[in-house]
Amino acid sequence: MELILDIFTGICFFIGSLSIIIGACGLIKLPDVFSRIHAAGMIDTAGTAFFILGMIFQTGWSLITVKLILIGVFIFFTSPVTSHVTANLARQKNILPVGKKIGKIL
């Protein structure tokens, strides 16, 4: 039983590590601010979700599980707000995204 949980934790940590490293590579590689926000969103959603899932497999049911879920909920609600505020402010300061524009832009 212990071994199965360890294997699940290992798989979750592996996927989480892969996604945060890919996200950081995207943060370096992509061309402008608006594209980099997508990579940062990947770190915020997939990375934290898989790491927290892996740690939940290790604890079982206790107060620590509740705290882990609370960290996940906080990051889940605050991450889109930060992304949107950054993008909105960059647009207000007249930074235009690269790439094509379809139709009329606000």
Place this chain on the structure above:
Amino acid sequence: MFLAGLIACAITGILILVRIILGETTFDRILAVNSLGTVIVIGISLHGFYSNRPEFLDIAIVYALINFIGTVAVLKLFSSGSLGGDK
């Protein structure tokens, strides 16, 4: 296993620091600092499990909240030149 996760967090942190140093505009740097905060939250929780003291999770919760409030406050200061009230 937890050590492997910590090493992955360290590599990610170094890659994000490269973006903070290179960053062309202010927004790149703010975005990268926010991502670094998220990675640090994961790192604090992992370190708590690695050293068998899960009480570190309280610090991780506080760090997540302060990271959000700090980012929004810096962006607000950058946009309007004051943190609220009369300007």
Place this chain on the structure above:
Amino acid sequence: MKSLILFFILLTLWLLMSGYYNILLISLGIISCAFCVFVAKRGKIIDDEGLPIFFMPRLLNYLIWLFKEILMSNLATAKVIINGNVEPETFTVKASQVTDVAKVTYANSITLTPGTVTTKMQKNIFEVHALNSDFGNDVRTNEMDKKVTWLEGKK
């Protein structure tokens, strides 16, 4: 009524976070939760937007769908970053929700799925930035818009 619900949510949070159950700490918790509710009431932030109860019956169904969507688009974003076929595009979509809370939920759901970000909004028109034309087509089919309108349940 809403302040009472807020008080019990805060008290549950206190009890879960502290882990020590004796008379002194629980009474301190009750006092601080009551003070928080008093400050929130004085600041007039307890209204429909602060605690959207009309979402609750259908929220679980929506969240499961949203998690599935986030997982799929994470895979697609990872593929795009590795392959490097980045063709960013910017376009506008129309939101068909009535209340402000539902519009915010729709904009946040778009931002939360990696690959699409709302950059600006005026009344009910959102400006969306997508990493690739595949992500753009996902938003332009209005599937998420219909889901959020169903979640709002005003029609």
